[in-house]
Amino acid sequence: MSQSEHPAARPSFFKRILQAQESGLILVILLMGLLLTARGGTKPGEMQRIPLPEAATVADVDGVLVISSPTDEPLRAVRAALGDGGKGLSNIRITSGGQSVSAVSASNPRVLDGPPRALLVSGSESKFLNSQNLVLLATQASFIAVMAVGMTAVIILGGIDLSVGSIYGLAAVIGAFSLRALQIRFLGPGADVLNASAGGAPWLVAIPVGIGVCCLVGALCGVFSGSLIVGLRVHPFIITLGMMAILSGLVFVLTGGQSVSGFPESFTKGFMKMPAGKVYPVPMLIMGLMMLAGMFVLSQTVLGRRIFAIGGNETAATYAGIPVGRVKITVYTISGMLAGLSAAMYLGYYGAAAPGAGQGYELDVIAAAVIGGASLSGGRGSAFGAVLGALLVQMISNGMLVLEIDQSYTQIVKGAAIVVAVVLDQAKARLAPVGR
Amino acid sequence: MKSLESAASPSDPSSVLLAAEGISKRFGITQALDDVSVTFLAGEIHALMGENGAGKSTLGKVIGGLHRQDTGTVRIAAGPGQMRELTPGSIDDAFHAGVRIVHQELAQCPNLTVAENLSLHDLPRTRMGLLDRRAMTERAAALVHRLEPGIDVEAPLGLLSPGRRQICQIAAALDDRSASGGSSPRVIVFDEPTSSLSIAETERLLEITRKLAAGGITIIYVSHRMGEIFAVCDRVTVLRDGKFVATSRVRDLDEPTLVEQMIGRRLSTPTGKLPSLAAEGGHVAHPGKPLLKVSGLSSASKLSDISLEVREREIVGIGGLVGSGRSELLNAIFGLDVHARGRVDADGKVISGGGPRAAIEAGIGYVPEDRRLQGLFFLLGVGENTVVPYMKRLARALGIRNQAGESRLIRDRFAEFRVKAASPASLPGELSGGNQQKLLIARWMGEGTKVLLLDEPTRGIDVGTKAEIYKLVRAAADAGAAVLLVSSEMPELLALSDRILVMANGKVTGELRDGEMTQANILKLATAEREMPAGQEAKDAGRVLPAR
Ligand SMILES: Nc1ncnc2c1ncn2[C@@H]1O[C@H](COP(=O)(O)OP(=O)(O)OP(=O)(O)O)[C@@H](O)[C@H]1O
Numbered sequence: 005m006s007q008s009e010h011p012a013a014r015p016s017f018f019k020r021i022l023q024a025q026e027s028g029l030i031l032v033i034l035l036m037g038l039l040l041t042a043r044g045g046t047k048p049g050e051m052q053r054i055p056l057p058e059a060a061t062v063a064d065v066d067g068v069l070v071i072s073s074p075t076d077e078p079l080r081a082v083r084a085a086l087g088d089g090g091k092g093l094s095n096i097r098i099t100s101g102g103q104s105v106s107a108v109s110a111s112n113p114r115v116l117d118g119p120p121r122a123l124l125v126s127g128s129e130s131k132f133l134n135s136q137n138l139v140l141l142a143t144q145a146s147f148i149a150v151m152a153v154g155m156t157a158v159i160i161l162g163g164i165d166l167s168v169g170s171i172y173g174l175a176a177v178i179g180a181f182s183l184r185a186l187q188i189r190f191l192g193p194g195a196d197v198l199n200a201s202a203g204g205a206p207w208l209v210a211i212p213v214g215i216g217v218c219c220l221v222g223a224l225c226g227v228f229s230g231s232l233i234v235g236l237r238v239h240p241f242i243i244t245l246g247m248m249a250i251l252s253g254l255v256f257v258l259t260g261g262q263s264v265s266g267f268p269e270s271f272t273k274g275f276m277k278m279p280a281g282k283v284y285p286v287p288m289l290i291m292g293l294m295m296l297a298g299m300f301v302l303s304q305t306v307l308g309r310r311i312f313a314i315g316g317n318e319t320a321a322t323y324a325g326i327p328v329g330r331v332k333i334t335v336y337t338i339s340g341m342l343a344g345l346s347a348a349m350y351l352g353y354y355g356a357a358a359p360g361a362g363q364g365y366e367l368d369v370i371a372a373a374v375i376g377g378a379s380l381s382g383g384r385g386s387a388f389g390a391v392l393g394a395l396l397v398q399m400i401s402n403g404m405l406v407l408e409i410d411q412s413y414t415q416i417v418k419g420a421a422i423v424v425a426v427v428l429d430q431a432k433a434r435l436a437p438v439g440r
Numbered sequence: 441m442k443s444l445e446s447a448a449s450p451s452d453p454s455s456v457l458l459a460a461e462g463i464s465k466r467f468g469i470t471q472a473l474d475d476v477s478v479t480f481l482a483g484e485i486h487a488l489m490g491e492n493g494a495g496k497s498t499l500g501k502v503i504g505g506l507h508r509q510d511t512g513t514v515r516i517a518a519g520p521g522q523m524r525e526l527t528p529g530s531i532d533d534a535f536h537a538g539v540r541i542v543h544q545e546l547a548q549c550p551n552l553t554v555a556e557n558l559s560l561h562d563l564p565r566t567r568m569g570l571l572d573r574r575a576m577t578e579r580a581a582a583l584v585h586r587l588e589p590g591i592d593v594e595a596p597l598g599l600l601s602p603g604r605r606q607i608c609q610i611a612a613a614l615d616d617r618s619a620s621g622g623s624s625p626r627v628i629v630f631d632e633p634t635s636s637l638s639i640a641e642t643e644r645l646l647e648i649t650r651k652l653a654a655g656g657i658t659i660i661y662v663s664h665r666m667g668e669i670f671a672v673c674d675r676v677t678v679l680r681d682g683k684f685v686a687t688s689r690v691r692d693l694d695e696p697t698l699v700e701q702m703i704g705r706r707l708s709t710p711t712g713k714l715p716s717l718a719a720e721g722g723h724v725a726h727p728g729k730p731l732l733k734v735s736g737l738s739s740a741s742k743l744s745d746i747s748l749e750v751r752e753r754e755i756v757g758i759g760g761l762v763g764s765g766r767s768e769l770l771n772a773i774f775g776l777d778v779h780a781r782g783r784v785d786a787d788g789k790v791i792s793g794g795g796p797r798a799a800i801e802a803g804i805g806y807v808p809e810d811r812r813l814q815g816l817f818f819l820l821g822v823g824e825n826t827v828v829p830y831m832k833r834l835a836r837a838l839g840i841r842n843q844a845g846e847s848r849l850i851r852d853r854f855a856e857f858r859v860k861a862a863s864p865a866s867l868p869g870e871l872s873g874g875n876q877q878k879l880l881i882a883r884w885m886g887e888g889t890k891v892l893l894l895d896e897p898t899r900g901i902d903v904g905t906k907a908e909i910y911k912l913v914r915a916a917a918d919a920g921a922a923v924l925l926v927s928s929e930m931p932e933l934l935a936l937s938d939r940i941l942v943m944a945n946g947k948v949t950g951e952l953r954d955g956e957m958t959q960a961n962i963l964k965l966a967t968a969e970r971e972m973p974a975g976q977e978a979k980d981a982g983r984v985l986p987a988r
């Protein structure tokens with residue numbers, strides 16, 4: 005009895021994050037980052053413009069740029085800008101008074117003639133670890149991550165949703181038609197929607213329409229599959245497999261295989277692809293927001309706990325008076341809606357809907373959720389893990405590019421990653437049977 | 441009944457077959473076993489007793505190699521005068537040495553047939569290498585029918601009653617594999633084997649137990665049922681809070697002394713002879729208005745035209761044999777049976793057709809029969825397990841949880857029902873069996889519950905707590921609740937009920953009041969309409985739990 009005096013002894017929110025299995029996942033991501041940085045090699049980075057002093061002469065000797073001057077003094081600034089190079093291979097040599105002072109290897113050195121004379125070189129940077137690549141990685145991951153949050157809820161419930169990719173495709177196409185129709189309405193009939201540089205629908209209309217239509221389409225698809233799963237008592241695998249085929253067929257019927265574009269700029273450059281400095285942060289912000297929302301819903305709301313309860317023991321959930329069917333439909337609806345949201349992000353970011361959009365995404369999304377700790381037998385999973393999982397999955401695709409490995413291997417590696425994640429997860433459960 | 445004399449064991453009765461020495465085992469902050477030493481003699485039936493969470497199952501699991509002890513050794517006789525140490529934490533080693541465990545919690549594959557479940561370890565093959573169904577069925581039938589002739593070994597196990605599933609598990613433990621190069625059972629740990637058995641099944645099991653012991657097998661018998669301990673056991677070891685208290689010969693003990701050893705104090709109302717709690721307070725004369733009204737409830741072949749009424753401040757017991765439709769009736773009342781026809785009113789509201797939600801909203805609480813399957817969420821903390829049905833009601837706007845309110849409710853219920861858990865975040869799997877049951881009772885009993893449906897509510901609960909729970913049930917009734925109680929434990933049914941309805945074949949076959957409420961009358965009504973082979977009926981009626 006004395007032991008139960010602990011008040012609701014649940015670890016703090018922050019501590020839970022640290023203790024959670026996600027810490028292992030973070031480690032894996034960091035290790036993989038290190039590996040890619042080390043093995044990925046370098047590529048030309050930004051151009052650098054180094055002014056050359058009047059006194060210096062420049063000559064091309066067998067492909068080596070020789071910069072010389074009688075005294076060292078005027079060359080100091082150049083040396084400082086180039087940095088001290090290695091002793092080995094070099095394509096720039098600096099000599100003063102006939103003596104070689106330093107040899108540097110830089111990519112693409114060129115001399116810009118004409119006043120003022122300057123040396124153009126591009127610095128080299130890691131192919132993986134550069135801000136541009138990392139931002140791109142996070143942005144691409146955000147499309148997957150938003151869907152993975154919904155998928156996690158579905159998997160915790162003990163279900164599966166194979167149709168997210170097709171829902172994404174359908175939502176993108178219908179969203180694209182709506183946005184184009186909106187644009188035509190604002191520009192007037194006959195206007196060239198594809199090349200309207202100004203005008204068009206204002207953001208106050210375009211954003212709600214873009215996001216609203218996509219989410220609505222996704223939600224409707226979710227309600228539909230959820231109702232079929234509950235009403236017909238058919239395994240979600242079957243229903244969503246069917247939905248996957250039906251919806252992707254529908255996309256081709258609707259588009260005729262053509263991509264759809266011509267959206268209001270207020271939705272694309274003005275929102276989803278709004279630049280802030282050199283990055284376009286909106287998709288990443290949405291990903292963060294959905295992650296937080298997912299974490300909150302799963303742990304702090306009645307719905308969230310019911311999802312865990314049903315996934316853990318559906319019979320007991322029925323006996324405890326949980327409206328199992330309603331919760332299931334809700335969760336599939338949310339999953340569909342998030343697929344729609346992801347589609348809206350895609351429309352705004354790329355400015356067009358391709359008819360094949362979303363194909364094969366279900367693998368990435370399920371992989372992200374499972375790598376993030378969702379248990380396919382239900383009752384376990386986390387939104388934070390799902391987002392990390394999405395980052396890892398995207399990192400695999402990205403890493404294949406960086407390492408210059410044939411893209412065809414990407415699927416193989418992703419598949420292997422899922423298997424490894426699940427095996428590790430189970431090994432961990434066996435090692436630590438007590439506690440949570 | 442005492443069997444030390446009657447069980448003429450072939451081996452020297454005083455020879456030690458198994459010795460647990462200085463066993464300690466810790467789970468997190470719980471010291472489940474603390475330097476426990478017990479010796480088990482060949483051919484004895486040795487009871488392990490203690491309150492819920494005392495460490496009985498843990499000791500059994502250490503012996504069977506399912507848990508690895510932190511310190512101490514388990515040794516088993518190997519050849520004359522020799523003992524061999526069992527590898528700690530090795531199920532294989534223990535199994536080859538002849539140790540078998542019949543677990544407290546059922547561990548089987550419900551989707552496979554009884555025969556398949558019994559042969560899982562070595563499915564018999566034909567010469568072609570195909571599954572030899574005939575051999576499998578025959579072997580299973582031989583094993584099972586020794587205990588319970590009525591079981592169809594080709595039926596999926598999940599369709600059997602919990603009692604029959606339990607029997608199948610026992611049958612599996614009795615399987616002698618020495619012929620096929622395996623080991624024959626030498627030590628069998630029965631962890632609360634009778635908690636889901638009917639009276640007839642119990643009696644049959646006790647008989648088998650005696651026979652096994654007479655054949656030189658050592659039985660380690662864990663049970664909270666005093667009657668069984670005094671009926672079959674030779675010696676009893678009592679554990680308290682993981683510590684060894686005493687080993688005594690059963691014939692040197694009486695029940696109050698045993699209970700005192702277990703709980704460390706004398707119990708005012710020993711369970712064996714519960715005073716009729718119903719008689720206290722004189723409320724029997726004026727139960728209030730009807731809170732639960734069932735009229736014409738039928739469902740497929742399981743229930744036919746049941747009508748009953750339970751009033752405020754009244755406990756109505758439902759007697760009957762396993763399979764008579766008692767649990768089905770409670771399920772139907774709670775709205776879980778979609779095929780049910782008829783009308784159920786709770787507190788003046790029609791709830792039939794509304795499912796469990798409507799039942800819960802009308803103030804019905806239901807402690808179902810099978811806590812693992814129907815009750816607990818093994819991946820959620822014990823705290824959440826308790827508040828799950830009330831989360832919505834406690835929640836703030838938009839379904840956001842009110843965790844402070846939840847914690848308060850959890851704290852109150854845990855204190856009231858003495859649930860022993862390290863913290864509300866502990867998982868139910870970390871609780872002892874009895875505490876899991878208490879957790880379920882804590883979920884459903886409490887203020888706000890107007891109608892309480894209890895299906896075998898004290899399964900696996902220790903004597904002391906059982907008495908507490910009886911008092912709590914009585915108190916809930918006195919406070920105005922209507923209670924419908926299903927129990928196969930006669931003393932429990934007789935002690936708690938104000939009146940008893942007896943069911944057979946999905947029908948109510950009679951009602952017993954006051955002086956008519958006796959074990960014999962219940963059995964007479966329970967077997968009244970039973971369609972059974974003629975001989976079986978008489979046997980079931982005649983076998984009664986040995987009075988102590
Ligand atoms: N796997 C586990 N993890 C954590 N704690 C455990 C675990 N198994 C048992 N315990 C704890 O060890 C103690 C002893 O448990 P045990 O199951 O042996 O009790 P018991 O005597 O069999 O009780 P009961 O009569 O209720 O079955 C309990 O406090 C229980 O909570």
Ligand SMILES: [Mg+2]
Pocket residue numbers: 496497498544631872873874
């Ligand atoms: Mg136990």
